Amino acid sequence: MTSSAETRTAATVLAEAAATAGFAPSVHNTQPWRWRVSADTLELRAVPERKLLSIDPSGRLLTVSCGAALHHAVVALAALGHTAVVDRCPGEPHLLARITLGPPCEVTPAAMRRVQHLRTRRTDRRPTRDETVPAADLTALQRAVEEHDVHLHLLVDDQVYELAAAAGRAVEVEARDPFVAHELEFWKAKTLPASSLPETPVQSTVPNRDYGEHGTLPIGEGHDSFARYGVIFGHDEEPETWLRAGEALSDAWLLAAERGLGVLPLSGVVEVDVTRTALRMTLSELGYPYLVIRLGLPDLDHAGPPPTPRIPAAQLIDLP
Numbered sequence: 618m619t620s621s622a623e624t625r626t627a628a629t630v631l632a633e634a635a636a637t638a639g640f641a642p643s644v645h646n647t648q649p650w651r652w653r654v655s656a657d658t659l660e661l662r663a664v665p666e667r668k669l670l671s672i673d674p675s676g677r678l679l680t681v682s683c684g685a686a687l688h689h690a691v692v693a694l695a696a697l698g699h700t701a702v703v704d705r706c707p708g709e710p711h712l713l714a715r716i717t718l719g720p721p722c723e724v725t726p727a728a729m730r731r732v733q734h735l736r737t738r739r740t741d742r743r744p745t746r747d748e749t750v751p752a753a754d755l756t757a758l759q760r761a762v763e764e765h766d767v768h769l770h771l772l773v774d775d776q777v778y779e780l781a782a783a784a785g786r787a788v789e790v791e792a793r794d795p796f797v798a799h800e801l802e803f804w805k806a807k808t809l810p811a812s813s814l815p816e817t818p819v820q821s822t823v824p825n826r827d828y829g830e831h832g833t834l835p836i837g838e839g840h841d842s843f844a845r846y847g848v849i850f851g852h853d854e855e856p857e858t859w860l861r862a863g864e865a866l867s868d869a870w871l872l873a874a875e876r877g878l879g880v881l882p883l884s885g886v887v888e889v890d891v892t893r894t895a896l897r898m899t900l901s902e903l904g905y906p907y908l909v910i911r912l913g914l915p916d917l918d919h920a921g922p923p924p925t926p927r928i929p930a931a932q933l934i935d936l937p
């Protein structure tokens with residue numbers, strides 16, 4: 618235990634963890650969470666006002682995003698010398714988790730490295746470089762996801778083509794829906810700077826959502842041919858499992874960052890009912906797909922994406 622962990626109050630430590638959780642990825646950078654700090658607990662609530670009503674009416678992606686923030690908070694606590702006890706979906710509407718401090722723990726170099734990766738991790742929409750993703754890294758990511766009681770299925774070639782067809786269809790369906798188009802436009806203007814979007818269309822087997830315009834992020838000439846695609850899935854459509862899927866996403870993403878891999882979530886295909894069902898068939902009905910992720914080695918010839926904006930911590934955290 619560090620001396621700082623000994624002298625700070627539990628509430629201060631929990632507030633710091635909540636602030637660090639603000640670095641978490643979220644669908645369209647909506648950051649749909651709110652934290653309440655009390656003397657000895659930290660509560661995570663979903664914020665319905667920041668739900669994407671047309672894209673994500675069930676709140677699946679909102680809850681996955683909150684799960685990522687929850688995992689970020691636990692990672693932050695470990696770097697502050699504290700274990701955490703997490704109670705998921707305790708029953709009150711919008712209350713997704715309650716964290717209580719467990720016994721103090723030693724701050725390990727690994728915990729410090731994790732919290733550094735949490736600050737520098739980015740969504741990288743550039744094409745990946747032409748190099749095979751090491752099998753050992755993929756296995757490690759699968760194990761990290763499994764620890765959260767959900768799964769990561771890595772698609773084989775035929776399944777990637779099925780995914781590509783479904784993702785293309787999802788882009789078409791969403792392009793025809795004026796409510797989706799309006800929602801994407803509204804949130805893009807608020808939360809996604811041009812510097813995060815590639816300067817020219819990306820050559821990719823599996824299309825990302827259509828952001829409607831190019832950005833300013835420099836990219837190389839590569840095609841995503843060496844990228845691998847995975848589906849995070851589980852056995853039901855319960856909010857608690859979506860929350861765990863978000864924790865798994867965060868865990869796998871931080872591990873990927875540590876190992877030099879880039880991650881790009883692709884949620885369009887799970888946003889549209891018909892393509893989500895097609896993806897479920899691709900998984901041979903092994904379970905319910907929550908999110909597709911592209912895994913690959915990032916382009917090293919250009920600077921990667923800069924940080925995206927975050928809502929100031931003071932607006933997301935209620936202090937005692």
Ligand SMILES: Cc1cc2nc3c(=O)[nH]c(=O)nc-3n(C[C@H](O)[C@H](O)[C@H](O)COP(=O)(O)O)c2cc1C
Binds near residue numbers: 640645682742883884
């Ligand atoms: C549940 C979820 C779904 C996402 N879906 C997509 C997507 O379909 N396409 C995309 O380019 N980024 C997607 N993202 C990435 C977010 O846009 C990104 O996390 C956010 O803009 C913040 O940027 P950062 O990850 O670089 O911090 C998704 C992220 C999450 C957590």
